[in-house]
Amino acid sequence: MRVIGGSAKGHRLVGAGSGRTRPIPDNVKKSLFDILSPDIPDSRCLDLFAGTGAIGIEALSRGARRVTFVECSRKMVNVIRTNLDITGLASSAKVIQGDVRRLVPALYRQGEVFNIVFVDPPYGHGLVPETMEIISTYTLLDSDGIVIARHESRQELPDEFDELKATRREKYGDTIISFYVLQR
Secondary structure (H helix, E strand, O other): OEOOOOOOOOOEOOOOOOOOOOOOOHHHHHHHHHHHOOOOOOOEEEEEOOOOOHHHHHHHHOOOOEEEEEEOOHHHHHHHHHHHHHHOOHHHEEEEEOOHHHHHHHHHHOOOOEEEEEEOOOOOOOHHHHHHHHHHHOOOEEEEEEEEEEEEOOOOOOOEEOOEEEEEEEEEOOEEEEEEEEOO
């Protein structure tokens, strides 16, 4: 696992070491960030179910102004902090340990707003639809923001979650990346 673009390109990231995380393959990460390249510079990002922090760190490396990482595992929070130190990107990051279902409403109440929200929970637990519903209820998106959800290809997501509308889906083997924006 490594950073594939930007200021921290080539830095190797520490993994989970337990096989409990599902790292995003380099080809999927490259494609995702090629799609997002116009939106990344100076953006504020939220990385939900952050795991090792690889997605948020890639965004920081490519010019995101700030990334907030949310992860429930204390061990993985420590891995994220280590990876931020390795890449020299810690000063642009905030790492929060806790359950996404409680923290998204808390971030909303604090007035947090993001340009890009990454949703990448563990497969097989039905967390993508639940998280998308929470995000649509507690809108953390800037008016031109985007939510990116990574999910299993066998898990179909609706085209709309209240205020959020799907605009694009990309399939990579058994993985789909779905893009949602606010309806206007």
